[in-house]
Amino acid sequence: MWAGGALTFHGDLQVGNAIRRISSIDDIVLKRGRTGELCFVTVSHRIEGNDALVIEERQDIVFRENDANLTMSPIVRAESGEHRRSLGVLLRSLAKPV
Secondary structure, eight states: OEEEEEEEEOSOOOTTOBEEEEEEEEEEEEEEETTEEEEEEEEEEEEEETTEEEEEEEEEEEEEOSOTTOOOOOOOOOOOOOOOOOOOOBOOOOSOOO
């Protein structure tokens, strides 16, 4: 479920420029609510164009268990790592030609 977020604009995206999005999981918090276990995940995205920061986005997402009788497995912290993927996609205008 979407819990909240924020957008900060630092510049403009230009049609035809290559853009890059760098995403990271900043925080994971487990809580118990009235309906069971909740997992709050904070994800941040940096969107760059022409090697400059253009947009910063923070997403707060909540995951909840499906069954109130379900017990959670012990939490094991994942090893630190890095994942990169290049899509090679260019931002193109969707406007109709005049």
